[in-house]
Amino acid sequence: MAVAEPFDEKDLWPTERLWAMAWRRLKRVLGHAYQRLPFYRKRFEAADITPDDIRTPSDLARLPLLTKAEVLALQAQGEAPFFGMEWWARQEPSVFLLSSGTVGTALLWEPWSKMWRRSLACARAYWHMGLRPGMKALIVAPSWHLVSLLDRMVFELIIPCEAVIVPWGTHLPLYAGPLLDTILDQRPHFVNMFLPMLYALLAECRLRGVDPKEAFSSFRTLGVTGAGMTLKAWQELDKVVGEGKLLEGYGHAEAVVSNGCRERLGHHLMLESAYVEVVDPQSGTPLPPGKRGLIVSTVLIPQGSLYIRFAPGDIGELLPEPCPCGLPWPLIEVYGRIEDQVQVGHLTLLPYDVRTCLDEVQELVAVSGAVVRRRVPLPYLEVLMERPPGANVSALEQRIKEVIGRELGLEVKIYWAQALPARWKGTPVIEEEELRNV
Amino acid sequence: MELVVQLERALPDGSRYQRLGPKELGGYALALARCWRLAGLERGDRVMIMDFGCSPLSYLASSMYCPFLRRGAAEMVGCIPVCNDGVGTVIPRAIRMIEVLQPRVVYLRGDLVPPLLQALQETRLCVRTWVVGAEEAVPSAADLDRLAQASGGEVLGLVRLDAALFMAQQCSRCRAFHVWTDIYRVWEDRGCLATAPRFSPDRSYVSSLPLRIVKGMCRQGPRHIRLALLP
Structure with missing residues (x-):
């Protein structure tokens, strides 16, 4: 089935062509890291390989996985603010982002041009989720979070919104009250928020005696991320908020951007900004689609903090079948965390x-x-x-x-x-x- | 196209939302950049902001944070910012980020001072200047003193009047709050601070903050208006 409203011509490419594009970009990133970044040069040398030795996806197993614990150790000992895994091409605005998690919080240094290119992938994901020019969009993510920066770029520069609304407080469930006020007062059309906040909003609706369907009636899309949901849980939640608007995404600050679609089989991976593998947790060897393993990703934009073969600890699988929605971007399903x-x-x-x-x-x-x-x-x-x-x-x-x-x-x-x-x-x-x- | 920010406190007309276009955001960010320079920030420095994303201290910090903002304070001054939210529970994370990044200046919400003081009992941080911000309130002198003693750094206050897109910051040299006359008009209304931004003159506001205009000039800003603000 063809995509009814493609974001651009890549939405019409066959999946194999998208994988080939990601592979070419991955090879370029590996070469860049080997040549210019001391942290990765040492990793290549310790593994006794060069980027030229990586000719097929299975060769990637020769390059060790990068864990959050390693990054935290590097940042604790390094010379602030750069730690040997960052690159910049020119003077331009930049910020530090935080990547929180169960192991600890790491820093990412991100310049404008990298965020711009990542936001193109995010804009594609949001387009698939239903964002269109002229809508009113909410930013719920805090300023230290990648989603906030991507939202900022997408909502103004790529899919221009009529208004971008920022509620008082932060993304934590404790601040559901002001967020619900903002939703009721400003009637936004699009949001991408964290799942615990949606549950907190529903609790706030119950507390105020507000029907969630009415509270969320202005939304064309209610995107959630940050926790896996079973199909049944998603169906139930979709009914509660008003059917057809709830979509689930998956991503992390270091590399991955993806979007759920109405078929709800998994998340469409935006391969233009990240190369994604699912690997055997013990050997690090890439597994074929349909096999569950550790999700590993490499950011494909060689600027700012570069994460290569990064394993945030999520367990999932690449789905072997194409999505009935017609999008060619491959599907990944995420089941939980390795420590669980x-x-x-x-x-x-x-x-x-x-x-x-x-x-x-x-x-x-x-x-x-x-x-x-x-x-x-x-x-x-x-x-x-x-x-x-x-x-x-x-x-x-x-x-x-x-x-x-x-x-x-x-x-x-x-x-x-x-x-x-x-x-x-x-x-x-x-x-x-x-x-x-x- | 505009940014709509939900405010901490309602505006005089009862609304809790402020609508800002590129012109207002640009003028407001210039005021923040002047505050940064007054705090001693220079090109290449790192600055941490411990406040919510909806606070002008955060969203004006960089054009990367804020839609419709062409140049944030970071782009004007040449600094790299890092935000760390405005809740007390993230203080431990802030401490670690300060240890790793060593920002020259940290801006923080006034209500984060008590949990920060608690955390500083166990840690020593190399922050040269802390700036404590508050909306239509003057940060308590006792809080500022305690933070100065616990941190070993210099501590300054910052006053915001969100209704008038106003910021004034204490100067380390004269301890008065400096206001930039090319950005704001300032006058006294029944003993209280009243102001209007020159970049958005309709947003005049009479605050509840008693003030005294300090005579003479300060070498940190010979043409600045200097205010003594009372809690």
């Missing part, structure tokens, strides 16, 4: 896998739950669930056991709690000690 993996019997599971099963039981779709991790793995799965008010718990248990047995081939032990701590967002993994405290 749980070993049960012979399986390595993520909370996403368990949540997908729980969502098969209609009464549990919006109910909080947690997956228990033991120091010594057990042969059966353990799940802690919040008890739905008035529910027949034994009937629910039976249905959970059926679906877990059918989908994962595992037995399951279920614990019920009156309420789970509010700090447990989504479906977290909890350690066995925490189970005793609930």
Whole structure:
């Protein structure tokens, strides 16, 4: 199926041509890093290779993965503000961005020209999500975050908006009140926000007795990012906010930009700004589409802070099938974080896998739950669930056991709690000690 | 095309939104750049801003942060900014970023002073100047003194009147708040500070801040108006 409204001619290219473009750019970035950046020169030399040795995607396994912990160590010891992984071509405006995360916060030095080129990829993603010139757009991301800078460029310079609206406060759920005021007062059409803030906005709507469908009725697109959602969770949330406007994206400050589409099979990767691999977590070898592994990305714009074969710790897979929406940009699905993996019997599971099963039981779709991790793995799965008010718990248990047995081939032990701590967002993994405290 | 910013406090007409085009943003950013220079920032320096993205201290810092802004303070002065949000919970992250980046000046929201003081009990930072900002309030002298003692750096106050797109910053030399006469008109209205930006004259505003105009001149800015603002 052809794309009805392409952003540009690349939206009409075959997927293979997009991959070939990304590969050419990747080769150029590798050569640039080897020649000019001391940090990467040392990594190439330690691996006893040069960029010329990387001829096919499988050769990339010879270049070690870059982790956030390594970057943090480099920045802690380096000579501020540059650490051997930055490049600039000319004097131009620049800022430092922060890349927060569970391991710590790293700095990225980003000049205007790099942000401009990354924002072209972002503009394409937003175009696919429904942003059009003349709309009113909200910026919810804080100034230290990449999304804020991309939004700034896209909304003014690439897809010019009638108004760009900045609410008071920041992106944290605590500031849902002023954000809801802004939405109700200014009636924006487009936003890309973090998923926890959307949940906080829904709670604020409940508190004020406002119907979320009415509150969000001005939005043509409500983009969310920052946490994986199962298909059922997304369908339920889409119904709550007003059907057809909720889209989920995936990205990180170091490289990746992607967008979800209405087919909701995965996220379309914008290969013009990042080369993306899914690799075996142990060997670093690229895996074929359809195989789950560690997501690894390389930014394809050789300016500012350069992240090559960066593994932020996300687990996902490149999807083998083309998307029915017609966009040729390849699909990636993200399932969770490597530190959230749980070993049960012979399986390595993520909370996403368990949540997908729980969502098969209609009464549990919006109910909080947690997956228990033991120091010594057990042969059966353990799940802690919040008890739905008035529910027949034994009937629910039976249905959970059926679906877990059918989908994962595992037995399951279920614990019920009156309420789970509010700090447990989504479906977290909890350690066995925490189970005793609930 | 315009930027619509939700304000911390409502405007005199009750609205909580301010609409800004390129001209207003440019004039407002020039005032911030003058504040930066008064704080000692020079080409090549790094500056940290600990405030929300909706604060003019943040969005005027760079054209990379703000749509419709042609040149931010960073482009005018030649600095590289880093923002770190305006909530107390991110103070530990700010401390680490300051250690890594070593900014010459840090601008922060007044309500971040107490958590920052707490954090400074365990850490020593090499920041030359801290500037504490507040909207229609003068940062408390006691807070500024405590921060100066805890940090070992110089501490200055900055007063904003968002309704009039106004900023005035304390001078390290004379301790008065400097105002730039080519950017703002300033007068006294019933003992309080009143002002209007020359780049957007309709936005005049009479504040609740008692003032005294300081006579004489300061070598940091011989043509600046100098104000003694009372809390």
